[in-house]
Amino acid sequence: MSSRETVLSLLRREDAFLSGQELSRRLGLSRAAVWKAVDALRKEGYEIEARTGLGYRLTSAPDALTEAEIRNALGPTVIVGRELRCFEELDSTNNYAKTLAQSGAPDGTAVIADSQTAGRGRMDRSFQSPKGQGIYLSVLLRPQLPPDRLPPVTALAGVAVCAAVERLCGVRPGLKWPNDPVLQGKKLCGILTEMSLEAETGLVPSLVLGIGINVGQRPEDFSPEVRAVATSLLQALGEPVSRPRLTAALLEELDRAYAALLAGDLSEYLAAYRRDCVNLGKTIQLIPLGGGARETAQAVGIDGEFGLVVRGKDGKERSVRSGEVSVRGLWGYVD
Ligand code: BTN
Numbered sequence: 001m002s003s004r005e006t007v008l009s010l011l012r013r014e015d016a017f018l019s020g021q022e023l024s025r026r027l028g029l030s031r032a033a034v035w036k037a038v039d040a041l042r043k044e045g046y047e048i049e050a051r052t053g054l055g056y057r058l059t060s061a062p063d064a065l066t067e068a069e070i071r072n073a074l075g076p077t078v079i080v081g082r083e084l085r086c087f088e089e090l091d092s093t094n095n096y097a098k099t100l101a102q103s104g105a106p107d108g109t110a111v112i113a114d115s116q117t118a119g120r121g122r123m124d125r126s127f128q129s130p131k132g133q134g135i136y137l138s139v140l141l142r143p144q145l146p147p148d149r150l151p152p153v154t155a156l157a158g159v160a161v162c163a164a165v166e167r168l169c170g171v172r173p174g175l176k177w178p179n180d181p182v183l184q185g186k187k188l189c190g191i192l193t194e195m196s197l198e199a200e201t202g203l204v205p206s207l208v209l210g211i212g213i214n215v216g217q218r219p220e221d222f223s224p225e226v227r228a229v230a231t232s233l234l235q236a237l238g239e240p241v242s243r244p245r246l247t248a249a250l251l252e253e254l255d256r257a258y259a260a261l262l263a264g265d266l267s268e269y270l271a272a273y274r275r276d277c278v279n280l281g282k283t284i285q286l287i288p289l290g291g292g293a294r295e296t297a298q299a300v301g302i303d304g305e306f307g308l309v310v311r312g313k314d315g316k317e318r319s320v321r322s323g324e325v326s327v328r329g330l331w332g333y334v335d
Contacts, residue, residue, distance in 0.1 A: 003029055007037035008068065011048065011058040019055035061244075063216075065114050065135065069244035074251060079108035080139055080258055081251035087111070089131070091118040093138035094194060094210040100140055101196075101206035107142040108258070110251060119212060121190050123289070128226055133216040135247050139254060141207045143262060147197060150204055152266055154179045154193045154322070155306040157209055159272045160253035161189050165213075167249050169237055174278035176334045177299070177308045178322035181213075182278060185334050186231035189213045211250070215243050229333040274302050278334050279327060286310065286325045299327070 001009075006027045011018065018026075023034045038048055038056060045062030061069060067086045074081060083106060090096050090113040097111045113136045116129035129136050143150065158179040165181070165188075166172040173181040173188050181189040195207040214232035222230050233241045260266055274280070279299040286295045300317060301309035307319035308327065329335030
């Protein structure tokens with residue numbers, strides 16, 4: 001650990017003032033090294049009060065997506081988040097995680113950026129990723145499962161986002177099928193899963209699960225088209241939310257979801273998805289992704305593979321899959 005890290009961890013542990021002498025004695029550092037570390041921490045946004053005769057006390061930590069801030073809030077996880085790679089800026093955390101996959105990075109490695117210059121969404125859309133306002137995270141997974149066991153990954157991630165937001169903010173988002181967490185009828189988060197297939201084994205050697213959560217954006221921070229359908233936690237709750245704490249809660253929830261996927265027991269997640277899905281019981285429009293006429297149908301259920309069960313005008317029920325159609329409410333993004 002660097003001097004900066006040891007000073008920070010001691011200041012975090014002690015709620016009281018610690019004199020420079022005490023800090024240097026307990027950490028085995030010179031007084032000058034302690035002062036330098038305090039100065040560096042302040043430059044990073046830590047507020048450290050200094051009182052003559054008393055010493056230093058940490059009064060607040062920055063809302064920074066750094067390894068130090070995320071780890072400080074992160075409980076034990078088995079696989080997801082064992083390794084964290086944090087960046088101020090990347091083109092896309094999914095792109096970076098894919099490069100890591102090729103260089104042999106371990107299962108569960110999480111890549112986190114404070115901003116993305118080319119954030120990607122589904123269907124070749126871009127994902128607006130302004131600095132300091134969202135969480136842009138990709139997790140590299142190596143499930144060693146056949147591709148037919150993997151379609152639920154994105155749905156599990158949707159449930160994990162809902163659970164993390166609920167734990168931290170006390171409000172549970174809904175899920176717009178197939179996997180958009182929503183609050184107050186607007187999109188809060190986007191999820192993009194990308195996987196590769198190994199021809200010899202028929203297994204998926206690596207999969208990148210990318211999640212972008214809108215945390216602190218104000219309406220004017222979105223482009224007009226995105227503003228019409230998107231929200232942030234700040235907008236929906238009216239108060240700021242700590243990005244490192246939410247990131248830590250999300251990594252913990254993703255770790256639990258990944259364990260369920262590997263164990264092949266998705267019953268808890270199916271039940272949660274069915275409770276969270278905001279489309280059920282509503283009249284929706286099915287928009288074929290390959291083009292063609294839109295169809296109006298009733299959303300009546302979620303099948304065992306997280307497909308949407310719809311009842312058409314003819315009264316017949318069938319399941320639709322996320323690669324086939326997208327879904328809209330009759331009056332807006334969700335109704
Ligand atoms: C969508 O709603 O279309 C999916 C958006 C996914 C955005 C996230 S942000 C982190 C990761 N990196 C990317 O480039 N995309 C995903």
